[in-house]
Amino acid sequence: MHDVAAMAGVSIKTVSNVINGYPYIRPETKERVEAAIAELGYQVNISARNLRQGRTGMIGLAVPELSLPYFAELADSVIRAAEQHGLIVLIEQTNASRERELEVLSGQRRHLTDGLIFSPLALGTEDRAHFAVDFPLVLLGERIFGGPADHVTMSNVDAARAATQHLIATGRRRIALIGAHEGETVGSAALRQRGYEQALTDAGLPVDPALIGEAGLWHRSTGADAMARMLDTGTEIDAVFGLNDALAIGALHVLHDRGVVVPDEVAVIGFDDIEDAAYASPPLSSVAPGREQIAATAVDLLLARVAGTAPAEHVEVITDFEVVTRESTVGASVRAGAPARPVVA
Amino acid sequence: MHDVAAMAGVSIKTVSNVINGYPYIRPETKERVEAAIAELGYQVNISARNLRQGRTGMIGLAVPELSLPYFAELADSVIRAAEQHGLIVLIEQTNASRERELEVLSGQRRHLTDGLIFSPLALGTEDRAHFAVDFPLVLLGERIFGGPADHVTMSNVDAARAATQHLIATGRRRIALIGAHEGETVGSAALRQRGYEQALTDAGLPVDPALIGEAGLWHRSTGADAMARMLDTGTEIDAVFGLNDALAIGALHVLHDRGVVVPDEVAVIGFDDIEDAAYASPPLSSVAPGREQIAATAVDLLLARVAGTAPAEHVEVITDFEVVTRESTVGASVRAGAPARPVVA
Known part of the structure; x- marks a missing residue:
């Protein structure tokens, strides 16, 4: 040293x-x-340090579903960020079940790890009190704001507005949204829909309920179903904004199946910028929500709590985002070996 | 009861x-x-049972990389299989690092769980002795055969032969293989290449070294690189067998980029049948290696070891497979709403 x-x-x-x-x-x-x-x-002589400090050298990470690529890639980023500090990550999957999410917070397994990074999906703002736990905790995601724990989140409204503005800038006017959760006022769906509506309104375009496609879980299959339902009703569209990449990939699948040419007839953009997006055919434009930054910030905040060096007040960190344009919105002009280009930073 | x-x-x-x-x-x-x-x-009153039996109610799962969809989906299947027995799964990622894989076997964290399901990637047959551990262990994958632990694996040679036979049956003669590991005689790459070569030889087709594409790690990016290199050399091909779906999706990406029509000009098949495959454009034919069966069998074997009801000899279980044909090999005839059809069981 x-x-x-x-x-x-x-x-x-x-x-x-x-x-x-x-x-x-x-x-x-x-x-x-x-x-x-x-x-x-x-x-760092990690074992010796842990022993001296009464620590386990491990942190927990609880996510809804590893088979959703976003959470698998987030887990990978958290593991790599934790490795920088010589820490092992133990991952738990909650299946977005309320019971499992409460169990994670109950601290039954807290003796195993020094603290927990937790991305809830079933619990919401009304459950805020459950997050006042007696172990180091950092929250991820859009379910709980102003809760009793450090929180890392993304600029959902701004990022969704930028994605929609990108579609408008490329001349699209009938922009479908896939992944809405009717009646919700919190969570990623509500926030991203708000950004979408702001962009339309700012551009003087109407918000047409026929263009809003509901989807419960944000999977490829639910995205495909929502896209198929919308096409079946004969709704005229020239673009699709999938509220995550899985939904957008499901939509791409249906458009391909119906012989609709992307982006010539319908442009498609997703959200999350998972690796899938870059390798879709055509490559899918998306919003990169700063996953590496989310992971690194969460680990840093958690370690500060573990070390007792964090401030008394809880911290909320909002990460940067970037619209990454690929062939699915801008066509083959960017194809020939050109790297994806950020247009909004 | x-x-x-x-x-x-x-x-x-x-x-x-x-x-x-x-x-x-x-x-x-x-x-x-x-x-x-x-x-x-x-x-089951799980906590009471665990306490009575001196167990933790948790099992460990160590995989190379969660950002590879196959391992993310495998983790999901293991979690769901374990849940059937009221067990929590703690997941560790080894990054396919030899050091991390040995650490997993060292049992440093064995007090946390009742046993371990482990899919090694860096360790091989020469490291067999390290797998003689004093805690319940079930191995997955193709790195260690005949080792001192229960082992669940897939029919790599037969499944790869069936995938290649499917391409031959649809009239393909110049079948590229993407994902070879030159010089390896064990592991998935060697086994699957053996099945590929058997199918060609059985059909009286030559094994042409120009059709063998090397790729180190089996990612989308390495599949894309191998495909691009092969096309750049001007090698004539009418089909591609990606040794996993990530490689095949990388190949699809390059074919799309070069304006090669799939499957009209080049048919593509992968291996693993990850969810990505069904939602690729065009949907990707693949080999389903029995992932659910692998997960359920591994959990059952591990629990039998934990309970002390397993036989003294170690068990090797080989799962069933199925070639799932989709548009990337058989064209749009199966498009219109038809489910994927198994052709080999």
Whole structure:
């Protein structure tokens, strides 16, 4: 640690803060320390440190469903972020069941790990009190705002507005939305629909209920069903905004099946920018919601709680996003080997 | 339990065997007991049982990479199979790193769980001795055969031969293979390539080295790279067999990009039958390797080891497979709402 501190030109305390994931370190300083660690091949003696501090060296991650690519990729990002701190991640799947989500919060398994990163899907704002737990906890997602825990979320409204604006900018006027949850006022569906409606209104376009496609769970199959239902009613469309990539890929599947040419007849954009999107045929435009940043921030916040260096008030972090345009909205002009281009940062 | 036994017409011991996952119960008996349990809403008092038996009620699952859809879907299947027995699954990702795989076997975290289901990717047959651990262990995959643990694997050679035979049956003669690992004699790549070569030889077709595409990790990106390299050399092909679906989807991506029509000009088949395959454009034919069966069998075998009811010798179970044909090999004839059809069982 002396060598790392000397090489980075910082104090030993600062090196220790970086290693322990203390959040309020200037990015330049953090980078310098990490570079010195990499250069020197410095390895924290993790077991000894954990033993000394009464820790397990493991953190928990609870997500609704690993078979949804977004959560599988999020888990992968959290694992890689935790590895930077020498931590193992134990993953639990809740199946979006209320009972399982409450069980996760009950702390039955809290002795196994130093803290928990939790993306709830069944519990909502009305369950806020359950999140006041006596172990380090960081929440992900859009179900709970202003709850009694640190929270990392994405700019859902702004990002969905930007995705819709991109479709409008490429000349689309009859933009279907796939994945709505009627009657919900919180959660990703409500927030993203709000962004969609704002973009339409800002452009002087009507919000047409015939263009709103309901889907319960956001899977490929439910996206396909919603797309098929809308086409069956004869609703005229020239674009589709899938509220996540799985829905959009389901919509692409149905459009292909019906012989509708994407993007010539109907443009399609998704949300999440999972790896699937880049490899869809045609490659799917999407919104990258800062998954790596979500994972790294969640791990950093959790470690600060574990170390007792976090502020008393709970922190809410909103990540950056980027609209990534690919062939499904802008056509084959970007095909020939060109990398996907961010248009909104 | 008395009521369940009475309703199913079996002894209490048999009910207990079913609940505890004892493997040698006739399927009809198991079904009757499970039906009675469902009918009566019987709930095992899991915490009490675990406490009494000195168990944790949790099992571990270690896989290389959750961002690979096959492993994410396998994890999902294992979680659902474990749930049937009231068990929680804690998942670890090894990143296919030798060090992490050895750490998993070292039993450092064995006190957390009752046993481990482990799909190694870095360790191979030469590391067999490391698998002689003092905790219940079930191996998945094709890296270790004849090792000191129960093992669930798939019919790689037969399934790959059937996939290749399907391409030959639809009139293809220049069948590229994507995902080869040159020089390997064990593992999925070697086994599946062997099946491919057998099918060609059986049909009197030559095995042309120009048609063998190398790919290290089996990702979409490596599949795309291998496909692009092969097309760049001007090799004439009329079909592609991707050794997994990610590779095949990468190949589809490049074919789409180059304006090659699938399946009219080039037919494509994958392996794994991940959900992606059904929703690819065009929908991707694939080999379903019995993922649910792999998961359920692994959980049953592990529980038998935990309960001490397993035989002294280690068991090797080989699952069934099925070639699932979709538009990418048989064209739009199966498009219009028809479900995918198994042609080999």
